Amino acid sequence: MNEMKNVTPLIEEWLSQDIDEWTRRVVRRHFDPETGSPYWLERAAELAFDPRDITRYEDLTRFGPMSLGDLRTLDPADLVPLAVPRPLVGRIWESGGTTGSPCRVYYTEPMLEQRAAWRRWVIEKEGFEPGRSWLQASPTGPHLMGHGAWDLVDLYDARVYGIDFDPRWVKRMLRAGRLKDAQEYTDHLVGQMSAILETQPVDYIVTTPALFQALAKSRPDQVARLKGARLSGTHATPAMRRSFLEALDGGLLVVTYNNTFGNTVALPVEQDDLIPCVPNYPQVTMAVVDRDDWTRTVGYGEHGQVRLTVMHDDLFLPNILERDLAMRFDTGSEWPCDGVANARPLQVVRTAPEGIY
Amino acid sequence: MTLAYVLDGGMNDQPGAGAELYELFPVVRRSYEQIEEWTGLDAQRIFAEQREAGQQHRQGIGAIRQAAAVFGIADVLAEEYGIVPGAVCGLSFGALVGASLAGAVDRSDLFKLLMRMREVPTPTAPADSGSAHGVAAVRLAYDTDLEARLEGHPDVHLSADLGRVGTGSERMVLLAGYRAALAEFGTQLPAGALQISEEHGVAFHSPLQQDIRDFLEPTLQEMTFRDPRVPVHSCMEVKALTTGEEIRDLFRRNPTDPVSVPHMLSGLEQGGAELGLVLGPCSFGTFLRSSFPVVHVESPDHVFEAMTAIYELGIELPSPDAVGR
Numbered sequence: 001m002n003e004m005k006n007v008t009p010l011i012e013e014w015l016s017q018d019i020d021e022w023t024r025r026v027v028r029r030h031f032d033p034e035t036g037s038p039y040w041l042e043r044a045a046e047l048a049f050d051p052r053d054i055t056r057y058e059d060l061t062r063f064g065p066m067s068l069g070d071l072r073t074l075d076p077a078d079l080v081p082l083a084v085p086r087p088l089v090g091r092i093w094e095s096g097g098t099t100g101s102p103c104r105v106y107y108t109e110p111m112l113e114q115r116a117a118w119r120r121w122v123i124e125k126e127g128f129e130p131g132r133s134w135l136q137a138s139p140t141g142p143h144l145m146g147h148g149a150w151d152l153v154d155l156y157d158a159r160v161y162g163i164d165f166d167p168r169w170v171k172r173m174l175r176a177g178r179l180k181d182a183q184e185y186t187d188h189l190v191g192q193m194s195a196i197l198e199t200q201p202v203d204y205i206v207t208t209p210a211l212f213q214a215l216a217k218s219r220p221d222q223v224a225r226l227k228g229a230r231l232s233g234t235h236a237t238p239a240m241r242r243s244f245l246e247a248l249d250g251g252l253l254v255v256t257y258n259n260t261f262g263n264t265v266a267l268p269v270e271q272d273d274l275i276p277c278v279p280n281y282p283q284v285t286m287a288v289v290d291r292d293d294w295t296r297t298v299g300y301g302e303h304g305q306v307r308l309t310v311m312h313d314d315l316f317l318p319n320i321l322e323r324d325l326a327m328r329f330d331t332g333s334e335w336p337c338d339g340v341a342n343a344r345p346l347q348v349v350r351t352a353p354e355g356i357y
Numbered sequence: 358m359t360l361a362y363v364l365d366g367g368m369n370d371q372p373g374a375g376a377e378l379y380e381l382f383p384v385v386r387r388s389y390e391q392i393e394e395w396t397g398l399d400a401q402r403i404f405a406e407q408r409e410a411g412q413q414h415r416q417g418i419g420a421i422r423q424a425a426a427v428f429g430i431a432d433v434l435a436e437e438y439g440i441v442p443g444a445v446c447g448l449s450f451g452a453l454v455g456a457s458l459a460g461a462v463d464r465s466d467l468f469k470l471l472m473r474m475r476e477v478p479t480p481t482a483p484a485d486s487g488s489a490h491g492v493a494a495v496r497l498a499y500d501t502d503l504e505a506r507l508e509g510h511p512d513v514h515l516s517a518d519l520g521r522v523g524t525g526s527e528r529m530v531l532l533a534g535y536r537a538a539l540a541e542f543g544t545q546l547p548a549g550a551l552q553i554s555e556e557h558g559v560a561f562h563s564p565l566q567q568d569i570r571d572f573l574e575p576t577l578q579e580m581t582f583r584d585p586r587v588p589v590h591s592c593m594e595v596k597a598l599t600t601g602e603e604i605r606d607l608f609r610r611n612p613t614d615p616v617s618v619p620h621m622l623s624g625l626e627q628g629g630a631e632l633g634l635v636l637g638p639c640s641f642g643t644f645l646r647s648s649f650p651v652v653h654v655e656s657p658d659h660v661f662e663a664m665t666a667i668y669e670l671g672i673e674l675p676s677p678d679a680v681g682r
Binding site: 174180186213237238239 | 439440524631645649652653662664665666669670671
């Protein structure tokens with residue numbers, strides 16, 4: 001393994017950051033009148049406070065919830081500080097588009113490196129061996145998850161087979177009530193996965209829990225032969241996790257909660273009914289907040305809406321209110337921030353929670 | 358069994374419930390036409406009518422509105438999208454509707470029963486008298502031995518266990534009984550822990566409703582109860598009901614026996630539920646502590662969310678033919 005791949009010092013440096021200091025650093029950079037990001041400089045003019053006065057992470061609530069509408073329409077370059085030389089060269093990444101048009105963000109090279117470093121670090125920690133063959137059956141194209149295949153190659157000496165999965169087609173089918181058509185598309189993907197697993201020496205798989213479940217039902221023999229699986233992109237339940245462990249027959253299993261804006265690290269499962277994760281601090285942090293008051297963090301063990309904050313040097317997205325419900329998880333003294341557990345879709349319902357008659 | 362339909366208890370019948378589906382789907386309009394035949398209540402009245410001042414909930418048409426909305430969404434899921442459950446479970450009033458969804462009771466019989474319930478004699482005791490009935494919500498430490506706490510309080514009964522709330526260290530229960538006895542019991546709890554409902558002068562799910570049970574018995578005798586097409590999980594104990602007689606017993610005991618959300622969810626878990634669709638108007642938070650995911654389905658928007666959950670969780674649906682549709 002060459003020196004470039006030793007990311008532990010980087011991770012340790014990030015984990016040792018004081019979140020208030022990190023907040024000041026990122027806010028200062030994005031609101032610098034000369035070299036800040038065009039989007040935030042324009043927003044600053046509309047704010048009732050001077051963002052440069054923000055000194056604490058907790059004060060970020062003053063920005064209000066991040067407008068997903070803006071992320072759907074603006075030029076993502078406008079979110080990048082002018083300190084990054086123009087013209088920007090690189091890929092634009094898009095969210096899945098579950099709740100409408102996709103949100104777009106530009107990842108600068110340091111952001112991609114940060115993301116990759118975390119993946120490199122965590123994959124090793126999880127027990128996956130370098131120099132192995134992987135099958136990645138996941139969204140690619142505009143979806144950042146697909147970029148993970150290159151991370152495996154570049155940072156983990158992997159050989160990666162790929163299968164493309166278009167989640168928007170599935171969403172379109174489901175929106176139209178065409179469940180059978182969506183399931184047929186899954187069969188089509190599982191068929192491709194199975195064909196590779198049948199003839200090729202694949203050790204590990206990266207895919208979504210939904211696809212893995214379909215594969216395990218269709219070809220349990222192939223899943224049992226795998227040395228491990230890393231799953232993210234759709235929601236998984238503790239019951240699914242248990243069935244996956246059984247299907248893998250001793251193979252490694254990691255289920256994480258990731259999206260276009262930020263990733264998490266899966267924490268060891270100590271309780272059978274919990275799937276806990278901790279975000280890639282300090283660039284990504286998560287709070288579990290009251291569904292009726294997004295500024296109030298709920299107690300440990302309580303459920304609420306996931307509020308995500310992104311603080312890269314080159315991308316600042318405070319208070320993204322995810323359409324996910326999760327339990328606030330106490331990570332103890334090992335981690336500098338809260339975790340989330342058992343993330344699942346958040347429904348907007350008219351009725352009161354925990355109502356009684 | 359993988360997909361379960363979960364139905365909440367009564368009192369979740371805000372005016373307008375079901376109207377959106379009625380506008381969009383002919384199958385729902387047909388359902389309301391049938392309900393009008395059985396009850397004499399047309400769709401607009403079902404959607405809009407509110408209780409008159411002083412009327413008890415059962416005297417209004419809220420239960421009919423709620424049941425109609427549940428049947429509407431179930432019909433849409435089945436007819437338009439081929440989604441049918443592998444099991445059904447309902448809380449209190451929801452158990453009766455669930456039994457009908459499972460084919461154990463004809464819808465016509467159910468609506469006639471609901472109309473009959475409106476005729477139950479009204480309690481006459483003034484609210485401030487010692488014999489007035491009432492119901493109270495109590496939030497307790499989860500490990501509280503409620504049975505022991507209720508000893509020496511013969512006029513206070515456990516009515517409903519709504520399960521864990523907050524961080525999970527507490528649970529919410531409903532107690533029913535004489536209002537004066539409830540208030541007296543409340544003095545032995547931390548201040549504010551017991552809240553007597555000002556709205557409801559009824560001792561739900563308690564022996565004080567034996568008169569209602571007796572009143573409904575002749576109607577239940579006349580009704581036909583068949584073996585359900587899919588298991589109906591009881592809200593009174595952890596049990597899957599599979600025979601018509603068990604369903605009749607559920608209907609009989611409903612006015613007087615305590616109900617429990619934890620029993621419902623445990624039964625469904627043991628029955629292999631992997632996803633619950635909570636149909637129709639509900640207090641959705643009540644079911645969020647299940648070990649399996651739950652999705653609320655009340656409006657057309659929710660259908661997409663239900664579909665996504667079915668897809669992502671890889672739920673295998675029974676064929677509509679297999680469940681007798």
